Amino acid sequence: MPHMASKGEKTRADIVECARRLFYEHGYDGTSFTRIVEASGLFRGNIYHYFKTKDEILLAVVERYLDDYRALLARWEAEHDTPRARLRAFVDMITGHKMELVEYGCPIGSLNTELGKDRRVLQHTARVLFDLFRDWLTARFVELGHKRQAEALALHLLGRAQGVAVIAHVYQDRKLLVREAQQLKAWIDGL
Amino acid sequence: MPHMASKGEKTRADIVECARRLFYEHGYDGTSFTRIVEASGLFRGNIYHYFKTKDEILLAVVERYLDDYRALLARWEAEHDTPRARLRAFVDMITGHKMELVEYGCPIGSLNTELGKDRRVLQHTARVLFDLFRDWLTARFVELGHKRQAEALALHLLGRAQGVAVIAHVYQDRKLLVREAQQLKAWIDGL
DNA sequence: AATATATTAGGACAGTTGTCCTTTTATTTG
């Protein structure tokens, strides 16, 4: 009945972390139950004690992402005091994750693209990650004084970032990533 | 030994067309051999007479796309006589395919994103579709007088289109598609 | 120490995957 940070919770967190990495590197469909089990160092049916279905694991992975990204956004707000600087921090995330982006694409974008194909219910689950950034960016554009078009600007920036990630991933091009990030920051400064 | 437009070639073309549609709507992994067979109205092992592996089907699908897109590009060149008008035709393709884009995303982009995860060899096959558009756009920017940055501009436009497709697909947002397309055309006109 | 709960260990399930074989039937070529 009690809920302390027991060993089981650590195992659960391990599973989620392994699943997140595997989903990112190989996709949701490309990652089998078995592979998650092996990566977590468990036994076959043991994982069932923690998650009944693969979808449940995805849900936990999304929540894990949410926690991390929420902390990241809070840090950006703490570290920068102008809306422009905060928006630039968002763009800097792109160049800060050069390697992974070129190697595996954007974790949020590729997950949504994969799930959007056939399983719209699951994609709705993954979409909250986009919502998080969209809403945060919208708030920053409001701070900048673009109240009426704030959300459109947020989606524009989100889309630009997605596009950059796709092309950089397809062509394994780190320089493009840097170049486009600079353009995005110039765009922010000119607003 | 002979190679006329026999019934077999028609069947082969049917398989490729079915596979293309299924790959687009459900993804490469999401489409099984069986499903392609059923959609083509064939029997289980019969397809083996046309394609040995699933990868071979993908190759044929990519070639089919290539043919179609090459014809499209030729048409744009025939119908418009300024580089700007031709570039605008590219952007108009986005709004012209509103429904499919919102429903399934960009066929080229989503295919590359999926294959880029784990099967880089196959992704290299699919990448030629990006190459086709990149090279064509590059040529248009050269015509416009931006010789030195022509390829960077082409990749920029390609990325913008991809980003728009991703966001519009994730949020099922047709209006965003139209709005962003307009912005892209304004960007082209201002170059 | 006794009881209850959490976790581990191992195995089993039916369904589906991509691949591949053979035999029969159509079609084309000489």
Add this chain to the structure above:
DNA sequence: CAAATAAAAGGACAACTGTCCTAATATATT
């Protein structure tokens, strides 16, 4: 027409998928 080839029909394969059960062991609570 006869011979050769193309295509259709049907079935089989091992490997893997996600899911689920039960029994044993460890840990925590009373």
